[in-house]
Amino acid sequence: MYAQQVETGVKAVKSLAEMGPEERAFQEKIDAEIKIEAKNWMPDNYRKTLIRQISQHAHSEIVGMLPEGNWVTRAPTLKRKLQLMAKIQDEAGHGLYLYSAMETLGADRDEEIEKLHSGRAKYSSIFNYPTLNWADMGAVGWLVDGAAIVNQVVLQRTSYGPYSRAMIRICKEESFHQRQGYEILLHMMRHGTQAQKDMVQDAINRLWWPSLMMFGPSDAESPNSAQSMAWKIKRHTNDELRQRFIDQTVPQLEILGCTAPDPDLKWNEERGHYDFGEIQWEEFYEVLKGNGPCNRERLETRRNAIQDGAWVREAAVAHANKKQKQQAAA
Amino acid sequence: MTQYDELTEFLLRLGDSALIQAQRLCEWTGRAPAIEEEMGMMNVGLDLVGQARNWYEYAAERINDGTDADVLAFRRDERAFRNLLLVEQPNGDFAVTMTKQFFYDAWQFHLLTILKDAKDERISAIATKSLKEVIYHLRRSSQWVERLGDGTDESHQRMEKAIDTVWRFTVELVEKNAAEVALAESGDIPSLAELPEQWLATVNEVFAKATLTVPDAPSTFYLSARTGMHTEHLGILLAEMQFLQRAYPDASW
Numbered sequence: 001m002y003a004q005q006v007e008t009g010v011k012a013v014k015s016l017a018e019m020g021p022e023e024r025a026f027q028e029k030i031d032a033e034i035k036i037e038a039k040n041w042m043p044d045n046y047r048k049t050l051i052r053q054i055s056q057h058a059h060s061e062i063v064g065m066l067p068e069g070n071w072v073t074r075a076p077t078l079k080r081k082l083q084l085m086a087k088i089q090d091e092a093g094h095g096l097y098l099y100s101a102m103e104t105l106g107a108d109r110d111e112e113i114e115k116l117h118s119g120r121a122k123y124s125s126i127f128n129y130p131t132l133n134w135a136d137m138g139a140v141g142w143l144v145d146g147a148a149i150v151n152q153v154v155l156q157r158t159s160y161g162p163y164s165r166a167m168i169r170i171c172k173e174e175s176f177h178q179r180q181g182y183e184i185l186l187h188m189m190r191h192g193t194q195a196q197k198d199m200v201q202d203a204i205n206r207l208w209w210p211s212l213m214m215f216g217p218s219d220a221e222s223p224n225s226a227q228s229m230a231w232k233i234k235r236h237t238n239d240e241l242r243q244r245f246i247d248q249t250v251p252q253l254e255i256l257g258c259t260a261p262d263p264d265l266k267w268n269e270e271r272g273h274y275d276f277g278e279i280q281w282e283e284f285y286e287v288l289k290g291n292g293p294c295n296r297e298r299l300e301t302r303r304n305a306i307q308d309g310a311w312v313r314e315a316a317v318a319h320a321n322k323k324q325k326q327q328a329a330a
Numbered sequence: 331m332t333q334y335d336e337l338t339e340f341l342l343r344l345g346d347s348a349l350i351q352a353q354r355l356c357e358w359t360g361r362a363p364a365i366e367e368e369m370g371m372m373n374v375g376l377d378l379v380g381q382a383r384n385w386y387e388y389a390a391e392r393i394n395d396g397t398d399a400d401v402l403a404f405r406r407d408e409r410a411f412r413n414l415l416l417v418e419q420p421n422g423d424f425a426v427t428m429t430k431q432f433f434y435d436a437w438q439f440h441l442l443t444i445l446k447d448a449k450d451e452r453i454s455a456i457a458t459k460s461l462k463e464v465i466y467h468l469r470r471s472s473q474w475v476e477r478l479g480d481g482t483d484e485s486h487q488r489m490e491k492a493i494d495t496v497w498r499f500t501v502e503l504v505e506k507n508a509a510e511v512a513l514a515e516s517g518d519i520p521s522l523a524e525l526p527e528q529w530l531a532t533v534n535e536v537f538a539k540a541t542l543t544v545p546d547a548p549s550t551f552y553l554s555a556r557t558g559m560h561t562e563h564l565g566i567l568l569a570e571m572q573f574l575q576r577a578y579p580d581a582s583w
């Protein structure tokens with residue numbers, strides 16, 4: 001999702017009998033649903049997996065500001081401008097909050113950001129798609145934040161305490177974003193002109209499949225899932241969460257009076273779920289590899305922001321040092 | 331080109347300045363020097379769009395021809411905009427952005443402090459509410475001016491260059507204006523006679539801490555926001571900001 005493919009560094013999940021005493025105590029705590037805290041012993045791979053996952057999540061919040069930055073200067077009314085600015089501010093806050101949770105594991109924010117900028121760390125594939133009309137601001141809120149919530153609601157119960165608490169706080173704001181995004185679309189469909197309705201359908205056509213890809217590869221292709229589940233970092237498989245998202249989203253799509261670009265999407269009475277078509281995994285892996293429509297621009301913008309701001313951060317440090325010296329002398 | 335009554339023009343000057351300043355802050359999205367500053371700039375921008383909306387709503391009531399805040403923001407032409415020339419200037423680097431912000435915040439702070447005692451209850455109420463936000467804005471931008479002015483050699487040089495770039499537009503912050511004198515005489519607003527000195531005192535104080543030099547009094551001619559004689563930057567800014575309302579005039583958002 002925001003963390004779509006997190007390497008655990010583990011080939012096969014160990015049984016309790018195969019573990020040493022420390023690891024067994026750790027696993028028993030997890031099995032008993034007791035949260036792991038920063039000061040507790042944890043296996044090295046658990047720590048590293050969490051750092052990778054939380055940093056991916058944090059990077060996604062920050063890169064995710066860019067597709068919205070593309071429209072915040074063109075929001076059509078003062079109300080919509082305020083809403084979008086507030087959402088962007090929230091996402092920056094989520095990024096900060098997640099980086100802090102990550103730092104409790106001994107990782108360093110600047111180092112992890114450097115990994116992102118040099119292409120060694122990932123962020124959600126969804127933000128590599130362009131936002132091409134105003135309805136995208138509605139569709140991103142509804143589908144992208146919506147897909148994020150499905151994942152993050154479960155992550156509220158993730159085994160690592162600081163991550164779990166970050167998720168509880170963030171989820172509240174994400175569901176607000178989702179409702180707001182949906183309302184943008186609903187208003188355009190109910191009160192808009194034909195041109196506006198076409199914008200909504202166009203946005204859904206472009207963002208539908210990429211939103212489904214946010215849940216990551218299918219279970220068969222997720223070699224790291226088993227270990228992440230055993231550690232209760234993950235609590236449901238990618239396919240389970242994707243299905244849950246589709247099931248809750250299709251009725252909302254119908255209320256909008258729009259369609260999904262998937263001829264195979266239909267209710268399956270027997271399964272009690274919607275069936276849906278084959279996801280274009282080739283596209284997904286291409287985007288992850290850096291070949292999506294906006295990968296280059298997104299990373300370049302972030303890299304420039306940090307490079308162009310270096311003198312500002314240096315000045316702030318230099319000034320703080322001067323102040324400290326003055327105070328010490330006084 | 332429509333010219334409204336003097337009080338309405340004055341309200342538009344406040345509303346337009348807040349909106350255009352916020353629009354420039356929006357341009358920073360995802361490009362700030364630190365995530366904390368992404369939040370800081372959006373925070374200030376949110377306050378300013380809210381302030382613009384309040385001034386516009388009052389102006390729209392006075393104009394009373396069916397116009398509203400969104401029409402004023404998104405359907406007026408460049409020549410009708412009354413924002414300070416300062417705020418329409420391009421963002422430049424963080425030094426230019428922060429210098430503009432500081433000059434504007436100091437102006438807002440003193441102006442709103444005067445306006446909160448206006449007899450006109452609407453003006454007084456909006457000014458009182460806005461001032462609470464602007465106190466924070468001014469604190470933030472003053473601190474940044476100090477940090478950058480008295481930070482590294484590079485940051486100091488960038489600040490000097492930034493001041494040199496935008497100083498000429500501060501003439502609008504300190505000039506006396508006949509219309510505002512008349513508004514004060516008729517009791518619509520309190521006297522703004524003290525504003526130039528107060529603004530300059532704040533600039534002097536912060537620049538002293540920042541080891542920056544205050545240039546000589548600025549002078550310009552020809553350009554003036556009061557008559558819609560803007561720099562070339564505003565037209566482009568509006569073309570972007572007003573795009574949807576202009577391209578889809580019958581739409582509802």
Ligand SMILES: [Fe+2]
Binds near residue numbers: 061094170
């Ligand atoms: Fe978020």
Ligand SMILES: [Fe+2]
Binds near residue numbers: 002094148170
């Ligand atoms: Fe998120």
Ligand SMILES: [Fe+2]
Binds near residue numbers: 145173177
């Ligand atoms: Fe969000």
